Each structure stands twice: as C-alpha cells, then as structure tokens.
Amino acid sequence: MPVPCTMKNPEALISIFLVVLNLATGALGQDVSGMTLAEELKGLEPGPRIAYTRHLIREGRDDAEVFFQLAVAYHESSLPDSAIRYYGEAVGRDPDHFKSYVNLGVLYDDRGDLHKAEKNFLAAVRVNPDDVLANSHLAFMIFQQKRYDRAWVFLSKALELAPDHPQPMFYLAIFFWENKMFREALREWEKVVDVAPGSYLADRARENIVLLQKALNDPVPTGDTKPIR
Template sequence: CHADKDAQWADKLVREWRPRDYQAPLLKRAALIDSARKRDGSKLPEMLTYIQSRDRDEVFAASLIRLLMATEDPRITPVLLAAMKDSSPLVRAAGAEALGLRKTQETLQALVEAAGDDYRLVRVRAAASLGDYPGILSAGKYGEQLKKAGEELLASLSSRPDQWTSHYNMGNYHLVRGQLKEAAASYETALKLEPGAVMATVNASFAHARMGQNDKAEQFLKKALKTSPESAAANFNMGLLKAEQKDMKAAERHLKKALKNDPLMAQAAFNLCVMLSKDRLSEAIGFCRKASDLRPENPQYAYTLAFYLHQEGRTDEAISTLKATLEKHPEYRDAQMFLRKISRKE
C-alpha cells in the first residue's frame, strides 16, 4: 500500500504514532558496523565499548570483531582477550580468529585454551589462528587438545570438495604454514571450480612469488586483473611485483590504481611514498602523510613521514611528527633516535 509514498513518509508517521523510538538501538548498532567497514578510527572506543557491553547483540559484536580484525590499534587486544570468555561461542570464535593476527604470549595462551572450547566452531577458529606457531599443535600439556582441534580444522576445510571456497580456504591453511606448493595447488583447484575467483587468483600469485616463481606469479596477477581490472588487491600485488622487477612506471601505475579503488589501503600509499621519494619528494611526502593518517597505530608510517620531511628541509614539521608519534608509541626506538639526531642539528 501507499506505493506513492517513500520511506521517510512512513518513518514520520510511525514516530508520531509511537513515542518510543524502538529503532534507535538497531540504528546505533548499524552505525557502528558502518563505521567499522569504513575504518573510521574515531568510533573505535564506541565499538569496543559495545563489544563488551552487557546488552550487546552477539551477531553485531562478532561482526564488529571481524571488521576490526586487521586494525593494529593496541586498544583492541584486551577486548579480544575478554571476548574469549564471552558467553557466546559466536563471539569467542570471532575473537579467536582476530587474535591470530596479534602474536603475544597472552594471546597464544588464550588460543591454546580456546582449542579445548566446548564448541567446535571456537576450536576450529583457534586451530586456524595457531597455524603461525610452528610445532605448537603437538607441544606441551595441551598437545592432545591442540592435535584434535587441528584435525577438526582440516576436516572442516575438506568437508565440501565441490565448493571452490573449500579449496581456497585450504590454500590459506597451507600458505600460513609455509607449505607453498600445497597452497598453490589448492588455489589452482579452486580456480578450476570458479575461474573468476579473484582472491584465489591473487593468493596463487602470492604463493608462487614466495617460491621465487615470479613469472607464474605475474601470470596469475594478469588473470586476476583481466577478471577484475579494479581489484585493489590484484593491483597492489602487481605493483609490488613490478617494483621488484625494476619496472617503476608500471609499479607506480598499479599502486595508484590500488589506492584509487581502495582509498583506505595504507600499504599502497606507503609503498608509493618510498618509491617516489628518490625524485619526487613532495609527492612522496603526500603519500606518506596519507598512510600515517590512515594507520596512526603504525609508528613506521609516521617515522617515514618525518624522515622525508627532514630530507625536504622541513625539520620543524619532522620534529613535531616524531614527538606526536612518541606520545602514542613511547617505545618506538627509531623515532627516539631520529628525534635526538635532528634535534641536535637544530
């Protein structure tokens, strides 16, 4: 009914009929998800508070954890460790997956314990995250439960051999363990089932590159770019490959295209900064600033920005940048040493 009216009209009437704003909690959660997808760091405290709140929705909490997974901000780690004790297995599983990117003794212990969780989903996610710890699955007093969790992980990865995603995930399993031939074989099987799977193609190129087979790596990247010319991941990896091959014009072109299609890709901005610093220092500084703004939790980006600012004769700006970096990362020694060096010259 009311086909001639829009959503705003309906919303206005509902709000007039019902004084209680029943949509507010859902819209607030949705806004946090939207901010996480956009990597809006200004909302991070709200996101972390929500994940830990008593009235959190487990689906939204798990989604926020997954969206924040690649964010390097140190404030996230304590929240993830707390999530490992959450009553929801969905939240615990998301936490276990995210902790795999944060390697400390405390996170390792949490993952080892999670390998014995009552829920298989949590055990499997923990086993996947433990792949970066060579030999851990048979070590110590937790050896038996770690071995069992590893077997459950392999069983889950091979349970649907008719789906390309199963082989893609198996490729990721091998890749993180340094089993490069097996990883490449799994990705290539995935591509037989779904030739248009761009990430399987990109990861296959990565596996071949790590084996020193740059010709094969380039073939897979060309295939990925033919399938999806705008793919940020494919352009980024092609840019790195071209830089390694000393084809700097092609490298610059692909890295700029990667950044254009993913304006939040700090790695592309940083690599452009380093690449252009030799003969286009002002342009390089712009890319370094962008990388630093996108990833304030990464002190290397700010340090590099300060280094090139000093090279251009903008030492006051370099000193300010280093001081701001050390306020956030007081133990970052490169910044400490460089600040002392250029401050003495002043």
C-alpha cells in the same frame, strides 16, 4: 618453474592428491562447505597451494581469487615472475582486485621499477581510497621520483586516516631527512619504535636513529648518508 604433474614426478601428484583429499573430506574433520578458497588453503605450505590452485584452473575454475591465491603462493616461494603473471591474471578478471594491485606494487618496488609500482599502488587507491598502506606506499613511490607535491597528497591522506600507523610515520621521517629536517625525522622514527616496537619498521627506524644521531653530532651535518627504507 612449476613441477609438471606426470608419473615421472610422483611428488607433484602426491601433493595434489593429499590436498584434494584434505579439502574434500575437511581438514581435521572440519566441514569446508561455504569456506572461501583462502580459508581452505590456510595453513598449507606454498608448494601444495600451488599444486591445488593449478589443479582447480585445469578443472575450469577461472575467477580472480584462484589466480590471486596462486600468485600469493608463488610470491611466498620467492618466484616473482610467476607471482606477477598471476596477479595480472587476477586483475584481468577483476579490475577491482585490491590485494593484487598492492602486491604487484610491492613486487615492482622490489625490482626498482618505480613507474610500474606507482601504477599499481594508484590502482589500489582507486579501488580503496581510504587504505592507509596503499596511500603510504604510493606516496613513497612518487617521492622517489622527486615529485614532492604529488607525493605529499597521498602521504598526508594516510596520516590523516591513521595518525598512529607506523608506515606513514616511517615515510614521513624519510621525507624530513631528505629535506635536512633531521630533528623532525628523529622524532618520527622514535614514534615508530614506540607504536610498533617489535616490527620490521621499528628495526629499520632504530637503525636510522643511529645514523641520524651521528649526523646531528656532526658539526656540519650534510645529510648525505641515505636512510634505510
């Protein structure tokens, strides 16, 4: 729950005062005129960003971007209910707000709500048909619902758009694993490690490579072990 700005909560008032003063005078002496809201807020912790964007809304600002930035701050503060609410406010004001749809898809996926995640990733692809991540995530949401032909439409599009991008490679490996094509899965996860060695996906790929090598060494590999997403 956001902290109300009253004299009983001076920290909230101080946060808004400092942010407003900083933005009004220019951070570190820089001129903020002509900057986007995202540029103005860059480098600030989520708390002050929440305070300032809520201040802007109370002052009458009503565009999609201010609600998006508020949602991002809540998202980064691990407050998913508030993040979902304000991403929704953003797309309500701009039905083509691509980043809000993607982030809503991520949040609903985290909750295990595949249908709502699919709906939002599909909306993102409608707005930007050539986005690799949106196509990849949409494919995986559909795949988990066992609609394999439909999932392949979007994953193949992502692979066509960016053959060396680690995200569609990672999901392709899971597709292979689930179809007991273990050597093909191993090849894709090894490619993920090669193209993005320091990434979160590479860490997950390495864990899956270990699991997969155990499966391959089993005289009768069953594939019952589930890969790490």
